[in-house]
Amino acid sequence: xxxxxxxxxxxxxxxxxxxxxxxxxxxxxxxxxxxxxxxxxxxxxxxxxxxxxxxxxxxxxxxxxxxxxxxxxxxxxxxxxxxxxxxxxxxxxxx
Amino acid sequence: xxxxxxxxxxxxxxxxxxxxxxxxxxxxxxxxxxxxxxxxxxxxxxxxxxxxxxxxxxxxxxxxxxxxxxxxxxxxxxxxxxxxxxxxxxxxxxxxxxxxxxxxxxxxxxxxxxxxxxxxxxxxxxxxxxxxxxxxxxxxxxxxxxxxxxxxxxxxxxxxxxxxxxxxxxxxxxxxxxxxxxxxxxxxxxxxxxxxxxxxxxxxxxxxxxxxxxxxxxxxxxxxxxxxxxxxxxxxxxxxxxxxxxxxxxxxxxxxxxxxxxxxxxxxxxxxxxxxxxxxxxxxxxxxxxxxxxxxxxxxxxxxxxxxxxxxxxxxxxxxxxxxxxxxxxxxxxxxxxxxxxxxxxxxxxxxxxxxxxxxxxxxxxxxxxxxxxxxxxxxxxxxxxxxxxxxxxxxxxxxxxxxxxxxxxxxxxxxxxxxxxxxxxxxxxxxxxxxxxxxxxxxxxxxxxxxxxxxxxxxxxxxxxxxxxxxxxxxxxxxxxxxxxxxxxxxx
Numbered sequence: 147x148x149x150x151x152x153x154x155x156x157x158x159x160x161x162x163x164x165x166x167x168x169x170x171x172x173x174x175x176x177x178x179x180x181x182x183x184x185x186x187x188x189x190x191x192x193x194x195x196x197x198x199x200x201x202x203x204x205x206x207x208x209x210x211x212x213x214x215x216x217x218x219x220x221x222x223x224x225x226x227x228x229x230x231x232x233x234x235x236x237x238x239x240x241x
Numbered sequence: 242x243x244x245x246x247x248x249x250x251x252x253x254x255x256x257x258x259x260x261x262x263x264x265x266x267x268x269x270x271x272x273x274x275x276x277x278x279x280x281x282x283x284x285x286x287x288x289x290x291x292x293x294x295x296x297x298x299x300x301x302x303x304x305x306x307x308x309x310x311x312x313x314x315x316x317x318x319x320x321x322x323x324x325x326x327x328x329x330x331x332x333x334x335x336x337x338x339x340x341x342x343x344x345x346x347x348x349x350x351x352x353x354x355x356x357x358x359x360x361x362x363x364x365x366x367x368x369x370x371x372x373x374x375x376x377x378x379x380x381x382x383x384x385x386x387x388x389x390x391x392x393x394x395x396x397x398x399x400x401x402x403x404x405x406x407x408x409x410x411x412x413x414x415x416x417x418x419x420x421x422x423x424x425x426x427x428x429x430x431x432x433x434x435x436x437x438x439x440x441x442x443x444x445x446x447x448x449x450x451x452x453x454x455x456x457x458x459x460x461x462x463x464x465x466x467x468x469x470x471x472x473x474x475x476x477x478x479x480x481x482x483x484x485x486x487x488x489x490x491x492x493x494x495x496x497x498x499x500x501x502x503x504x505x506x507x508x509x510x511x512x513x514x515x516x517x518x519x520x521x522x523x524x525x526x527x528x529x530x531x532x533x534x535x536x537x538x539x540x541x542x543x544x545x546x547x548x549x550x551x552x553x554x555x556x557x558x559x560x561x562x563x564x565x566x567x568x569x570x571x572x573x574x575x576x577x578x579x580x581x582x583x584x585x586x587x588x589x590x591x592x593x594x595x596x597x598x599x600x601x602x603x604x605x606x607x608x609x610x611x612x613x614x615x616x617x618x619x620x621x622x623x624x625x626x627x628x629x630x631x632x633x634x635x636x637x638x639x640x641x642x643x644x645x646x647x648x649x650x651x652x653x654x655x656x657x658x659x660x661x662x663x664x665x666x667x668x669x670x671x672x673x674x675x676x677x678x679x680x681x682x683x684x685x686x687x688x689x690x691x692x693x694x695x696x697x698x699x700x701x702x703x704x705x706x707x708x709x710x711x712x713x714x715x716x717x718x719x720x721x722x723x724x725x726x727x728x729x730x731x732x733x734x
Contacts, residue, residue: 149609161561161608162568163601164589173605176665180606183666186550187622190629197624198631200452200482201438201682202707207481221342227575234570239584 149177245270247408247729250314250465257303257313264299264313267411268292268357271315274409275359280734283394283404285320285378286328286361295357302355310492311472312355317404317413320361321368322348322456323445327358331447332366332376335595336573345445346477347414347456354472359410363400366597367564368421368449371671372660373399375599383429383654384730387695392654395425401459402429406730412460412469416446418453419552420649420675423687423702426459427649430689430698430728432717433459434466437707438682439484441470442477450559451482453552453679463688463718467491470710486708494711499719500534504703505642509545510674512651518693519648526646526690526701529723530716540642542633547626548677553669554610554623555680560600561607567595602665631681638706644716645704648674649687653697674702684710686717689726698728 149157154174158165165173223229228236245267248256256262272292275284292315299313318324321331323341330336344352352358363381365373373381373396381399383392384407394403398415402425405413415422417435426433434457441456448454458469471491477483506527511520527537569575569591576590596604610619637645651673660668678685687702701720705713 154605157605157609157612159589160612161601161605162565162585162588162592163596163604164586164593172663176602176663177606177609179664179666180553180602181609181619183669184550184554184610184619184623187547187554187619187626190544190547190622190626192622192625192629195625195628197621198628199624201631201680202484204439204482204484207478209478218342222571224342225339225572227569227573236570237578237582237584237587 149174149181244408246274248411249461250411250468253314253411254310258308264296264303264357265293267313268296268315271359271410278407278409278734281382281384281403281407282379283363283381283400283409284317284360285363285400288327288358288360292357292359299355299357309354309472310468311351313357314411315357315359316351317359317362317401317410318348319398319401319414319416320364321416321447322414323447324348324358327361329361331368332364332378333595333600334377334574335567339573343445346442346475346479347446347473350475351472356472362404362413365397365399366600367447368397368416368418369599369603370396371424371668372396374657375597377597380657382657384734385429385654385697386733387697390656393428393657395428395654397421398425398459402426402431405431405459405461412458412465414456414473415459416454416456417679418449419556419679420672422457422459423649423675423685424671426687427698427700428654430726431459431461432463432466433457433687434470435678435685436470436474436710437684439482440708440710441474442480442483444477444479448563450556451563452559453556463714463721464492464495466686467495467714484708489711491711491714495715495718497718497722499530499716502535502643502716503538503641504530504535505538505540505637505645507540507542507545507645507647509542510647512673515651519651519699522691522699523648523701526720529720530646533719533723538642540637542637544626544630544633545677548630548680549669549673551623551626551630552676552680554619555627557603557607558611558620561604561611564604567592627680630677634681634683644713647702649700649702650674653693653699678704683707684713686713688717688720690720690724691726692728
């Protein structure tokens with residue numbers, strides 16, 4: 147498999163990273179280099195192997211479904227680049 | 242007594258208890274050393290006022306007889322740990338200005354034990370890198386050098402390694418996702434311990450790859466690693482992957498007796514082009530353990546070769562998901578927007594100017610391997626290979642192996658700017674001996690064992706059984722004693 151410039155543009159958009167058109171050939175080349183390296187994995191017989199999800203066999207922890215924290219809107223907003231009247235502010239989303 | 246900042250944790254603790262020094266004196270010695278070490282670029286946010294306040298509190302605690310082994314010990318904290326009110330940006334521009342409103346569990350545990358916060362340490366951005374060159378602060382520099390070239394301290398915990406090796410602090414925290422504690426420890430001649438996945442809480446540690454990330458101590462000696470791990474580790478309800486194992490007193494498990502232990506030498510780690518010196522060091526290490534009464538056994542971990550490509554699928558996949566949170570909305574930096582730019586342009590511009598090239602690369606690779614049509618071919622296949630790699634280790638331990646000995650890195654520290662940044666795969670090869678351990682979640686420790694012809698430190702690593710850090714530290718102690726590595730970098734900075 148190899149990545150074309152068009153696919154590189156699509157990946158950049160999916161990742162929400164702006165990439166200039168002029169930078170796409172180099173990006174596609176780098177991504178191809180990495181993917182080529184990954185293709186070694188095709189040598190391995192993985193028939194009947196379950197994909198691993200975690201390193202230690204453990205059941206996800208459970209707890210009582212109760213409120214344990216909250217009431218800290220001010221703290222949560224304190225690092226926002228733009229916060230107004232108790233909300234995060236973003237550019238207009240709906241036309 | 243030698244310079245206070247060059248003490249080990251154990252020696253400083255003993256001196257504090259005997260009243261031979263104070264936490265304030267220790268802290269001042271470190272702050273002075275830090276002021277004089279700007280050229281190493283290790284400390285990137287200094288917290289001297291906080292340090293002096295904490296040192297005074299520690300002295301009061303020692304006087305009251307309520308000290309722990311870490312009380313009054315000045316430490317450096319890798320930038321990736323959230324420390325309340327202190328800049329914490331994982332060396333990324335995208336977190337510029339971020340001051341957490343909360344504290345990571347690891348740092349809270351250290352402060353509860355009475356440790357003293359000197360400041361934040363340089364690293365690769367979001368812990369992605371092996372040379373500390375991918376940092377918004379510029380690279381940290383290795384205190385070791387043999388000619389006029391500056392060397393990398395390794396990465397990603399390069400600032401932590403440089404700071405400990407140069408005696409700017411008594412110890413430091415690191416994190417290890419693919420070798421980021423062990424490789425820099427090897428490059429700087431210090432001890433670095435990656436605990437079992439789940440031993441140390443990930444709460445408040447800025448995430449890279451959540452199924453691989455694990456924090457651990459970077460110290461001057463094995464004993465110090467035992468002491469500091471005990472203070473960092475906990476069972477934490479805030480981290481759902483924190484293991485429900487009580488934390489033992491690791492230091493008390495350091496008996497120096499490894500008679501009858503079976504140490505495996507994995508033949509697949511003898512890679513093509515491995516320098517003679519590394520191979521010789523490895524043999525020497527095996528001899529040291531044998532002389533101490535261990536049995537050395539050749540073993541096979543047949544899927545070793547596939548660990549690196551599997552890692553470079555799984556880690557970027559998890560990173561692309563974890564780093565989706567940096568959107569210019571909730572914290573950190575937002576790009577300046579043009580007329581008519583909407584929310585998508587805001588995300589794209591913010592992430593393009595906030596993430597460095599290596600982070601962008603990994604986020605995009607991760608996005609690609611998780612995207613429709615490629616998920617099975619790359620991501621699921623990598624996870625299956627990961628299961629096979631794990632099986633290799635399970636088999637070795639089931640055959641009665643107690644630990645595994647391997648080189649930590651394929652080379653000694655290399656010059657900064659010597660690796661071609663446009664050839665990422667070449668860069669990734671640095672991690673060939675370290676990534677396997679993260680994929681299988683086992684504990685590992687890097688110990689300085691010798692020097693190369695030019696005088697640069699070289700290390701070996703031991704891998705242990707899950708949650709058997711005590712036994713692993715004990716084996717490392719034997720290696721440390723036999724190797725007698727006492728060399729220090731000549732001060733040039």
